[in-house]
Each structure stands twice: as structure tokens, then as C-alpha cells.
Amino acid sequence: MGRALAFLVCSLVVFGSTAVAKIKTHHGVYYKPGEILVKFKSEAMLAYPLAKANLYELTGAQVMKRYHTSFGLEHIRISKADVTEALTYYRSHPMVEYAEPNFIYTVDGEPPLPNDPLFNEEWSLYNTGQKDSTGQEGIVDADIDALEAWEKTTGDKNVIVAVIDTGIDYTHQDITQNMWMNxxxxxxxxxxxxxxxxxxxxxxxxxxxxxxDPKDDNGHGTHVSGTIAAVGNNSIGVIGVAPGVRLMAVKFLNSFGSGELADAVSAIDYAVQMGARVLNNSWGGGGFSQTMADAIAAANNKNVVFAAAAGNDSENNDTSKHYPSSYDISNVISVAATNNKDQLAKFSNFGVKTVHVAAPGDNILSSVLKNEYQSYSGTSMATPHVSGVCALLLSLEPDLTPEEVRTRLVETSDEILSFRRKIIAQGRVNAYNVLCDIIPPKKTPKDPGGWKNVSYKLSTPHDYLPNTQKSWEIHQEGATYLKIHFKKFDTEEGYDFVKVTDSEGNAADQMDGKMKSFWTFIIRGDTATIHFESDDQVNRYGFDIDKFAYSTLP
Structure with missing residues (x-):
């Protein structure tokens, strides 16, 4: 009896000192929540049954199964600790031979789907072509590859994302478990x-x-928070991009969604002071502020990422600045929004020199007040996807600087043709690529050199007509590559498009809006087709082509 009591006292000490220890042996691997398998040493099973019972009582454990072929192995359900804490506890106990998660196995190594009942509506994480909340059908794999990323990590509790917003409903059933607490x-x-x-x-x-009390009284901050880190595999609601990290509530926007510069700077300062590694900023307004720039720079000096919404005005941030996303500071990641077809959302701002990445932000389902869920749209919804991906990356590589994090997101994005003139990354964020540092091959051919110019005149009517669908073909016998020069270009941005395809029908370039004279991206083959399409609304100048060039080099 005295020996059994000694085991119990030891257990209490160990549990108290290691409750937040990180179990690395199953980091990023799927397992059943609330369950573990424990193998007790044979001598402990025979000599100290009371100590084992006391051990179970401490963790609120219930034996689900005892295995006959492996004496001492028991499948248990735990209620007073999470899996990580329980494994640390049991593995350190002298009565235990080993303890493991209840791993989940799948056919051919395919990642399992979370059991969150609304996951099938989270197209941004796993797009199977399902319809969004407006009924628009998606395109398969037009997502951030969250399932694949979660095979690497679902996030580390030590990584804190500060949601600088309208607050967080920290009592929400899908958020409360992942709240940071001082x-x-x-x-x-x-x-x-x-x-x-x-x-x-x-x-x-x-x-x-x-x-x-930073509790949300608007809903915006709670929606953002759910996208970042809603609890996963809890059979409730949705799952966040980084369901293993923690959320810090820093409220400076009131119930109407507005706030002041002084409070915004205070919020940033607090989040940095209290250890946040990522700041999510799904807000904007005002002009350039040196006070704000200094606060963001101070966060950068503390190795803190500043993810910021690019804005919802369908404008070019290269020419019309949007703050705080337009501050030229190396920890700022400006985020545009995409839809479930891998298109730039019609409302999203852009900028090939100033907007770093794009992420899903159109009809995004997430948590809102009163334990409910709704779909919102905006670069506000795209930004938490990026914050979540940053948190996943910092969970694996905590020593990265904010600039290194930003560079990783830009370089590993999935290239999207229509983004190559819109976004620095020229594509949409891919979480798996980010974690594995995979730089996808570019679709544009390398410049072969040896170009020869040919004078060529082609124009739309000025102004072009509504509801136009017209194509023109340029052919150069013997050419291996082509490129086309537009002397003037002006279409209704986001609605009237020019698309260029190669001889096999593959898209090579796509343009819209007002642009100065430019060459298209390089087109493979001896034939290029120019497709022009306008809607029934605003009509602009159109375009003038004055020449093309070809190369015969391989």
C-alpha cells in the first residue's frame, strides 16, 4: 500500500509540472481526440492494481478495452486532460511501459477528413467543386491544401495569433478551447x-x-478567429486553418466595426508585449500614419508577422494606397481575396507591386456570435487564412523572421494565370507548399532570346460594344515562341477581359483594366489566339496591338 501511494504522489507532481509539454512523436499526425492506448508494465499490473486505478482517476480515464494478446495494454478514454497532456503524464509514470495516441490510418495514406460537421462547406480548405453559400460551383483543388498541410502540423499551442479586431467571442463552442489565457x-x-x-x-x-473584456459585440472578429483556429475534430461546426494554435483577443473596433488610430496602435503594442507571433489585421482606413508605421516596425523588430487585408474597393493598391496593408515594412503581408474558382474576388484590391499574396475570401463559412456560423466575404476573410498559414509555419520553424515568412508564402503560392499581373505572388497561397518549402514550377516559358519583331495592326472598336465575344489569331510559320505588344489597353476592370492562348489552347496571359503599353507573357508555339469578352455594362476604349515578336530558338 505504501508503494502504491508513492506512485500516486509521483503522478501528481509529474502531471502538475508537464501539463503543457509538447508531444513531438505524433506532431502533425492524425489521431482520435480524447483517447490513448497505454501499456502497463507486467509487474505493475499484478502488484499495484490500486495505484493503476488511482492513476486513471486523476486523468478521468475510462477503460474502453483490454487486449488479451498484449497483457497490460488498455484502450482508454480521458476527460480531465487533452491527449498531449495525458501522454506526457502516462509516459513519465514508472508503472507505464509506453503510451500512444489512437492514431488514424487511411487507405493509401490519404489524409482523413476532420469530423467537424460543416467542414464540407469550407471550400477554402478542401475544394471538391462544391457550391459556396451563394450556389456558385467551385473548381476542384482551388483551395489552400489544408488537409495536406495538417499532415505536417496542425499548429503549436505556443504560437499565438492576436486577432486585432472587434474582439472574440471567447465563449463560442468552437473557439473557447483555443483561446490564449494570460x-x-x-x-x-x-x-x-x-x-x-x-x-x-x-x-x-x-x-x-x-x-x-475583449468579448466580441459585432461578430467580425469571431468570424476571423474561427478561420484562423476554430477547434478541429471536435464534432462541432467548422475547423480553422491552424486548429492547434491559440488566439489572443485584442479589441479596438467597437460594435459598429470602427475604431481609432490611438487604440489600434495600443492594440498592436499589447499583442507584441504579450507574446503574439502573428497579428491578424482584417481592417483598414485612413491615410498614411507615421504612428502606425512605427508601431508595425516595432512589431517587426520583435519578430512579429503583420498580416493585413488589402481592401475591398476593387482598386489597384500600387496607385491607390490602402492602409495598413500598404506600409512598406518587411513584416507586412498584404492579402487579396479569391473565390472558389481560383479567381480574384470582384471586390478585392490588388497590386503587382504592393499586394503580396492572395487567399480565399469570398463566401467563407466561419464562427459568429451565439455559437452560430455564417458565410462572410472580404479581404477580411482572406487575411485569417494567411495568418493561419503563418502560424502553421512558425509552429515548425519558429526561428524564421517575418520577412522570411512572407517570402516563403510568396514563392510557394500556386501560380494562377489571371493573378500574374495582379499579385506579387502571382497566385494563391498553398499551405502545404509553405510548410514543405515547395516552389511550384512556373507555367511561363523561359525567354529563349533571338526575338524578331513583326509589324501587326489589330484593334477593337473604340469604344468597344457590350456583350462582345470575339477572337483573332496570329500565326508565324516556323516560330517556337511568340509574344504580342499592346500599344494601348483599357477595359472595364474585373468585367471585360482579354485572354491569350497558345496553339494548343493553353492560356498564356489574361488582362483587364487600364494598362500602359506592354508585351504579353511568352506564348509557346507558332500560333496565338486573342480572345476578347465584354459584359453588358460599362464600355471602354478596348485595345490596340501594333506588333508581335517571334523566336525560332528551342
Whole structure:
């Protein structure tokens, strides 16, 4: 009896000191939540049955099955600790030979689908061509490859994403488990226990109302938070991009969704001070502010990523700045929005010099107030996808600088033809590529050189007519590559398009909006077809082509 009691005391000490330890042996691998398999040493099974019972009581464990072929092996369900804590606890106990998660296996190594009941509506994470909330059918794989990324990691609890927004409903059933809680503050004792200047800041701080309750009273911040880190595999609602990280609530926007510069800067300062590695900023407004620029730069100096929405005005941020996403600071990641067809969302801002990446942001399902779920659209919805991917990457490579994180996202994006003149990354974020540092091959051929110019005149009517669908073909016998020069180009941005295809019908370039004279991307083969399509609304100048060039080199 005395020996059994010693085991119990040891268990209490071990559990208290290792509750937040990280289990690396199953990092990023799928397993059944709330269940583990424990193999007890044979001598412990025979000599100390009471100690084993006490051990189970501490973790709220219930034996689901005992295996006859492996004496001492038991399949147990736990209720007082998560899988990570329980494994640390059992593995450190002298009665236990080993403890493992209840791993999930699949045919041919295909990643399993989460059991969150609304996951099939989260096209941004796993696009099978399903319809979005408006009924628009998607395109298979027009997503961020979340399933594949989760095979690498679902996120580390030590990585904190601060949601600088309208707050977070930290009581939401799909969020509460992943909320950051200030470990050095005692709730409701009206003292600043950690000496950070904020009394009882348990979940974060409310800079809008100057109090310690950052609970969302609008819904926007909760929607953003669910996209970043809604709890996964809990048989409830949705799953976030990084369901293993934690969310810090930093509220500076009021219930109407507006806030002040002074409070925004205070929010950034607080989040950095309290250890956030990623700041999600799904908001914008105002002009250039040196105060804001200094706050973002200070975050950069502390190795903190600043993900920011590019804006919802269908404008070019290269010429019309949008803040805070347009600050030229190396930790800023400006995010445009895509739809479920891998197209730039019609409302999304863009900028081939200023908008770094694109991510799903059109009709995105996520958590809202009162334990409910709704679909929202905006670059506000695209930004948390990027914040989540950044958090996954920092879970695996915590020593990366913000600029290195941004470069990784840009270089590993899936190339999309229509983005090559719109976004620095020329494509949409791919979480799996980010984690594996895979740079997809570019579709544009390398420049072969040896170009010869040919004068060639081709124009649309000026102004072009509505509801136009017209094609023209350029052919040069013996050419291996072509490119076309547009002397003037002006179409209704986002609605009237010019597309160029090669001799096999593969898309080589796509343009819209107003552009100065330019060459198309290189076109394979001896034939190029120019397709022009306009809608029934605004009609503009159209285009003038004055020449093309060809090469006969391989």
C-alpha cells in the first residue's frame, strides 16, 4: 500500500509540472481526440492494481478495452486532460511501459477528413467543386491544401495569433478551447499580477472601451478567429486553418466595426508585449500614419508577422494606397481575396507591386456570435487564412523572421494565370507548399532570346460594344515562341477581359483594366489566339496591338 501511494504522489507532481509539454512523436499526425492506448508494465499490473486505478482517476480515464494478446495494454478514454497532456503524464509514470495516441490510418495514406460537421462547406480548405453559400460551383483543388498541410502540423499551442479586431467571442463552442489565457494573471482579483499595466487581462484587452473584456459585440472578429483556429475534430461546426494554435483577443473596433488610430496602435503594442507571433489585421482606413508605421516596425523588430487585408474597393493598391496593408515594412503581408474558382474576388484590391499574396475570401463559412456560423466575404476573410498559414509555419520553424515568412508564402503560392499581373505572388497561397518549402514550377516559358519583331495592326472598336465575344489569331510559320505588344489597353476592370492562348489552347496571359503599353507573357508555339469578352455594362476604349515578336530558338 505504501508503494502504491508513492506512485500516486509521483503522478501528481509529474502531471502538475508537464501539463503543457509538447508531444513531438505524433506532431502533425492524425489521431482520435480524447483517447490513448497505454501499456502497463507486467509487474505493475499484478502488484499495484490500486495505484493503476488511482492513476486513471486523476486523468478521468475510462477503460474502453483490454487486449488479451498484449497483457497490460488498455484502450482508454480521458476527460480531465487533452491527449498531449495525458501522454506526457502516462509516459513519465514508472508503472507505464509506453503510451500512444489512437492514431488514424487511411487507405493509401490519404489524409482523413476532420469530423467537424460543416467542414464540407469550407471550400477554402478542401475544394471538391462544391457550391459556396451563394450556389456558385467551385473548381476542384482551388483551395489552400489544408488537409495536406495538417499532415505536417496542425499548429503549436505556443504560437499565438492576436486577432486585432472587434474582439472574440471567447465563449463560442468552437473557439473557447483555443483561446490564449494570460498565464501570469489571476482572474477577477482586481490586481495587475504580471505588472504589464493591465488589470485582469485574462483573454486580452478591450482598447475600444478601455476595460479587460475583449468579448466580441459585432461578430467580425469571431468570424476571423474561427478561420484562423476554430477547434478541429471536435464534432462541432467548422475547423480553422491552424486548429492547434491559440488566439489572443485584442479589441479596438467597437460594435459598429470602427475604431481609432490611438487604440489600434495600443492594440498592436499589447499583442507584441504579450507574446503574439502573428497579428491578424482584417481592417483598414485612413491615410498614411507615421504612428502606425512605427508601431508595425516595432512589431517587426520583435519578430512579429503583420498580416493585413488589402481592401475591398476593387482598386489597384500600387496607385491607390490602402492602409495598413500598404506600409512598406518587411513584416507586412498584404492579402487579396479569391473565390472558389481560383479567381480574384470582384471586390478585392490588388497590386503587382504592393499586394503580396492572395487567399480565399469570398463566401467563407466561419464562427459568429451565439455559437452560430455564417458565410462572410472580404479581404477580411482572406487575411485569417494567411495568418493561419503563418502560424502553421512558425509552429515548425519558429526561428524564421517575418520577412522570411512572407517570402516563403510568396514563392510557394500556386501560380494562377489571371493573378500574374495582379499579385506579387502571382497566385494563391498553398499551405502545404509553405510548410514543405515547395516552389511550384512556373507555367511561363523561359525567354529563349533571338526575338524578331513583326509589324501587326489589330484593334477593337473604340469604344468597344457590350456583350462582345470575339477572337483573332496570329500565326508565324516556323516560330517556337511568340509574344504580342499592346500599344494601348483599357477595359472595364474585373468585367471585360482579354485572354491569350497558345496553339494548343493553353492560356498564356489574361488582362483587364487600364494598362500602359506592354508585351504579353511568352506564348509557346507558332500560333496565338486573342480572345476578347465584354459584359453588358460599362464600355471602354478596348485595345490596340501594333506588333508581335517571334523566336525560332528551342
Amino acid at each position: 498565464p501570469n494573471e489571476i482572474a477577477d482579483n482586481k490586481l495587475d499580477d504580471d505588472g504589464n499595466g493591465f488589470i485582469d487581462d485574462i483573454y486580452g484587452w478591450n482598447f475600444s472601451e478601455k476595460n479587460n
